[in-house]
Amino acid sequence: MVNTAIPTESPQLESALARVVEVNANVVTLELEQGNLVKNEVAYLAVGDQSLKAEVIRIQGNRADMQVFEDVKGVRVGDRIVCTGELLSVELGPGLLGRVFDGLQNPLADLAQTHGFFLPRGIYLDALNRDRRWTFTPQVKVGDTVQAGDVLGTVMEGQIPHKIMVPFDQPHRLAVSFIQEGSFRIEEPVVHLQNGSGDSIRLSMLQRWPVKVPLSKDMQDRRLVERQYPSEALVTTIRIIDTFFPLAKGGTACVPGPFGAGKTVLQQLIAKFSEVDVVIIVACGERAGEVVETLTEFPALLDPRSGRPLMERTIIICNTSSMPVAAREASIYTGITLGEYYRQMGLQVLLLADSTSRWAQALREISGRLEEIPGEEAFPAYLDSRIKGMYERAGVLRTRDGSVGSLTILGNVSPAGGNFEEPVTQSTIATVKVFLGLTYNRAYRRAYPAIEPLISWSRYLDQLQDYFRTHLSPEWVEKVKFSLELLKTGDTINQMMQVTGEEGIPLEDYIVYLKAQFLDNAYLQQDAFDDVDASSPQARQVQSFLLVLKVLEAEFKVATKPDAYGLFTKLTSLFKNLNYSVLDSSDYQRYEQELETLLDQNA
Amino acid sequence: MIEHTGILEINGDIIKIKAKGVRYGELATLNNPNGRTSPAQVIRLQGDLVTLQVFTGGQGISTGATVRFLGHPMEVICSDNILGRVFSGAGQPIDGGPDLSMEPQVEIAGPSINPWMRVVPSNLIRTNIPMIDMFNCLVESQKIPIFTVAGEPYNELLARIGIQADADIIVFAGMGLTFDDYHFFWNTFQSQGVFSRTVMFVNMASDSVVERLLTPDIALAVAERFAVEDSRRVLVLMTDMTAYADALKEVGIAMEQIPSNRGYMGDLYSTLAFRYERACDFKGAGSVTILTVTTMPGDDVTHPVPDNTGFITEGQFYLHDRIIDPFGSLSRLKQLVIGTKTREDHGAVANTMIRFFAGAKEAEKKQSLAFELSDTDEKLLHFGKLFRERFMDFNVNIALDDALNLGWKTLAECFSPEELLMKEDLIKKYLPRAAAAEDLEAEITVAEAAKDVDLVEVR
Numbered sequence A: 001m002v003n004t005a006i007p008t009e010s011p012q013l014e015s016a017l018a019r020v021v022e023v024n025a026n027v028v029t030l031e032l033e034q035g036n037l038v039k040n041e042v043a044y045l046a047v048g049d050q051s052l053k054a055e056v057i058r059i060q061g062n063r064a065d066m067q068v069f070e071d072v073k074g075v076r077v078g079d080r081i082v083c084t085g086e087l088l089s090v091e092l093g094p095g096l097l098g099r100v101f102d103g104l105q106n107p108l109a110d111l112a113q114t115h116g117f118f119l120p121r122g123i124y125l126d127a128l129n130r131d132r133r134w135t136f137t138p139q140v141k142v143g144d145t146v147q148a149g150d151v152l153g154t155v156m157e158g159q160i161p162h163k164i165m166v167p168f169d170q171p172h173r174l175a176v177s178f179i180q181e182g183s184f185r186i187e188e189p190v191v192h193l194q195n196g197s198g199d200s201i202r203l204s205m206l207q208r209w210p211v212k213v214p215l216s217k218d219m220q221d222r223r224l225v226e227r228q229y230p231s232e233a234l235v236t237t238i239r240i241i242d243t244f245f246p247l248a249k250g251g252t253a254c255v256p257g258p259f260g261a262g263k264t265v266l267q268q269l270i271a272k273f274s275e276v277d278v279v280i281i282v283a284c285g286e287r288a289g290e291v292v293e294t295l296t297e298f299p300a301l302l303d304p305r306s307g308r309p310l311m312e313r314t315i316i317i318c319n320t321s322s323m324p325v326a327a328r329e330a331s332i333y334t335g336i337t338l339g340e341y342y343r344q345m346g347l348q349v350l351l352l353a354d355s356t357s358r359w360a361q362a363l364r365e366i367s368g369r370l371e372e373i374p375g376e377e378a379f380p381a382y383l384d385s386r387i388k389g390m391y392e393r394a395g396v397l398r399t400r401d402g403s404v405g406s407l408t409i410l411g412n413v414s415p416a417g418g419n420f421e422e423p424v425t426q427s428t429i430a431t432v433k434v435f436l437g438l439t440y441n442r443a444y445r446r447a448y449p450a451i452e453p454l455i456s457w458s459r460y461l462d463q464l465q466d467y468f469r470t471h472l473s474p475e476w477v478e479k480v481k482f483s484l485e486l487l488k489t490g491d492t493i494n495q496m497m498q499v500t501g502e503e504g505i506p507l508e509d510y511i512v513y514l515k516a517q518f519l520d521n522a523y524l525q526q527d528a529f530d531d532v533d534a535s536s537p538q539a540r541q542v543q544s545f546l547l548v549l550k551v552l553e554a555e556f557k558v559a560t561k562p563d564a565y566g567l568f569t570k571l572t573s574l575f576k577n578l579n580y581s582v583l584d585s586s587d588y589q590r591y592e593q594e595l596e597t598l599l600d601q602n603a
Numbered sequence B: 001m002i003e004h005t006g007i008l009e010i011n012g013d014i015i016k017i018k019a020k021g022v023r024y025g026e027l028a029t030l031n032n033p034n035g036r037t038s039p040a041q042v043i044r045l046q047g048d049l050v051t052l053q054v055f056t057g058g059q060g061i062s063t064g065a066t067v068r069f070l071g072h073p074m075e076v077i078c079s080d081n082i083l084g085r086v087f088s089g090a091g092q093p094i095d096g097g098p099d100l101s102m103e104p105q106v107e108i109a110g111p112s113i114n115p116w117m118r119v120v121p122s123n124l125i126r127t128n129i130p131m132i133d134m135f136n137c138l139v140e141s142q143k144i145p146i147f148t149v150a151g152e153p154y155n156e157l158l159a160r161i162g163i164q165a166d167a168d169i170i171v172f173a174g175m176g177l178t179f180d181d182y183h184f185f186w187n188t189f190q191s192q193g194v195f196s197r198t199v200m201f202v203n204m205a206s207d208s209v210v211e212r213l214l215t216p217d218i219a220l221a222v223a224e225r226f227a228v229e230d231s232r233r234v235l236v237l238m239t240d241m242t243a244y245a246d247a248l249k250e251v252g253i254a255m256e257q258i259p260s261n262r263g264y265m266g267d268l269y270s271t272l273a274f275r276y277e278r279a280c281d282f283k284g285a286g287s288v289t290i291l292t293v294t295t296m297p298g299d300d301v302t303h304p305v306p307d308n309t310g311f312i313t314e315g316q317f318y319l320h321d322r323i324i325d326p327f328g329s330l331s332r333l334k335q336l337v338i339g340t341k342t343r344e345d346h347g348a349v350a351n352t353m354i355r356f357f358a359g360a361k362e363a364e365k366k367q368s369l370a371f372e373l374s375d376t377d378e379k380l381l382h383f384g385k386l387f388r389e390r391f392m393d394f395n396v397n398i399a400l401d402d403a404l405n406l407g408w409k410t411l412a413e414c415f416s417p418e419e420l421l422m423k424e425d426l427i428k429k430y431l432p433r434a435a436a437a438e439d440l441e442a443e444i445t446v447a448e449a450a451k452d453v454d455l456v457e458v459r
Ligand SMILES: Nc1ncnc2c1ncn2[C@@H]1O[C@H](COP(=O)(O)OP(=O)(O)OP(=O)(O)O)[C@@H](O)[C@H]1O
Pocket: A257, A258, A259, A260, A261, A262, A263, A264, A265, A266, A286, A414, A448, A449, A450, A526, A527, A528, A529, B310, B311, B312, B331, B332, B333
């Protein structure tokens, strides 16, 4: 199973031989001795008895630069390189869910078993277990014609019916000449397909796909599958997101914020509670400890929708900050490719990347070593197009069997100094449809989640109007906009008070300010560490928001500012307690009743 | 072994020479005609042109010097015999003690830890500094810097925590240390009786910046070895990480790399993270905890060094004006120990006190602007004063449970039980009797309705 020798997995591909001529940290320049070079092909660099994986990223004459995915200590000029001709690829098939891989899809648990505490270089294990058996149920029969992306059969992967499909780049229509039902290992052939001239190919449940090539691109160009406009909300159960800045299935979103503002905690909550089929967490250049928390927690938590451990719907790509930087660049693409694969089965997939800034920095580090002409803050000129290209892989897709899958991408951004005027944040904001800006100010006040409502936005609030009207309430969007407006007014009044003191503003303004504070404290803020409040499902949100609106729309008859203050303190306290109570429990009903009474008495 | 001659270029601390068969990262010895020798390390290969950085610096190197390549990467001595010893920033003994040349060596900057082999941190490290123990706990295997400014007693704080924490081994790394500071640490470790379980690596302010680049790696390699092989609980103290980052900047510029932000290279984050991420609680073995000092030029937390550090570490202690600021400080691991490894009331008392202290600061602001002050404001002002004296003062030294009791006492002195908005059972159990007894019965109902977590914060 341990694969330290140079692999010969793709004999049909040409391979080339080369030698090292320069070493500049993990960028190694080679000189070709035999064969042809392919841009972005995988190469293996031999150091002693180890061989280090690398990717050819720039070709100039018979020289080429490659980024090595490992520490290059000990490499000498003249060391041998074998180029495989194959693009950097991942394995696709049953057995991905519930697993933890590094950025190149090395399974970390298996590596720990074979190599202990550290990640030795030059060790590449199979991503998918070769011995495990899966029960394959055919969906086509001998004589049927199939083409790229068609479903050949299914296996149950935990709760998920995992579709085995015709390779996505298969250019021809083919006839099924053999198919078998039963329990197989992923490398065993289960189907034979034949073309017109009688040549046959054998397919197993295992496929490979190059990570930097969108998986459905070819099928889309051939009109085999169809990209659709996002039309449904993705429910995260975080109130401020779902109500005010909603995500869409198949959409894109970003969460920029300074360090410590709560980006990671927010993503962990979204990973836990979102109503989707598959969650892919890409821990890209951040802390290993955070992944360990997820790893420890998820197997013990149940997905409320399936009743199964959360880990069963989760894949973690873990290329944390001390792991090689070139593999960090690859890790996001690895995650996205796995996401596209599950979307192709008609599933709703959510990909969370923490943090895309680290990925961009990986691009910058490599670019610097290649001595490319730098752009702003030394990022390469192609940063913007890379960011756009990455998010563009999200989307809704009608697949070959008519099912509709989606891939939603939410990326954290870590701007230097918390200043959003920097290249990664700016390019990202120009790309995504939802901007959830975390600020130091809110985090400092412990107003979690620290999403600043005055700067955040979601294009889906308008785009998904029909969905909100039919699923939530007829005037939903108008009411949300009204509330956002109130927050703005409240903020203006607050700023005035900073100058004049409370005594300097009229009572009506003071009440508007208190209403804005109430909305913030009672609804926008949510306690991540409370079992009940941590997650507010859609139905509950609708109830809550309508109740909040009653307060916001009420005309209060209070005489003085201290009276008003006292009243809103009570309202907020009651509402917070309501948030902490199980929906429709006796406590819930009691608090709701008390709120209504208090409102009636004062409005 | 071949002596290579013909140095082609000397630029800063970097030299170039022609040689064949040299390995990337390999260690070399440079022999100057005047008899001086220095270790050097290969940092770039271009055909047969080899670039090396010289640990003792470029000053005084002759083009007539020779270079001998040693065929292995940088290593450091590591065994129990290094405890109680002092080494240079490049790992050479400098205390005149017994010879260690036959002791085992370990590679520095080895492979990174498999995340799978980490466990979730769960042990509290008690420092007897209430601003840490009570409000931002230090947890075993945490990586956390002290963000501070020149002139603050940050080295005292670092040493104090080092001594107080009951670690099996202390590994100290000084980067760009002045002699006075070095002497302070040495003296403190000696007089407090921890020297026999301490090893010091010191790169002095007058030592070369290239050597400075090695010092953290050397200290961490040693710490990691003790944790993994001997299951020891190791505390690494490093000061000053800004001097380290500045050394990176200097060498980067000498290498003609393109800086990304205020002269620092684009890989500053990765470089720092590669070091800090060695903090680890190893599954079935020991642990490495990393506490550092990061001085912030101009007290600016958005400066690239503290900024990149904050994105890497698990919180920070913010030391300014001789206090550990409760708001600017954060321990991201505190929730792993509060209430489970500490007393049940810990979380509630800490949250309540911080809430009131925030209120006190607001009231102080009002006071300074000559706005009207309410009764509550007056109470808050009183609380603010007591809080500063009893908890924030730099010299307070008090065990956690005593600090919690003092917290209750202070709350009782300033507020009525219902103003605390805390759970009834906690108030009953912990609020000092005299202050609470009469009011309690009547007010319990109010407190009951409220949760202790960060309640109503209307203003
Ligand atoms: N929703 C929340 N509820 C309570 N506390 C929170 C919440 N979000 C964040 N925090 C607190 O803030 C700390 C930092 O949060 P987090 O790790 O998510 O920050 P971050 O933005 O990811 O920072 P970095 O960019 O450095 O990774 C947490 O450890 C926790 O103490």
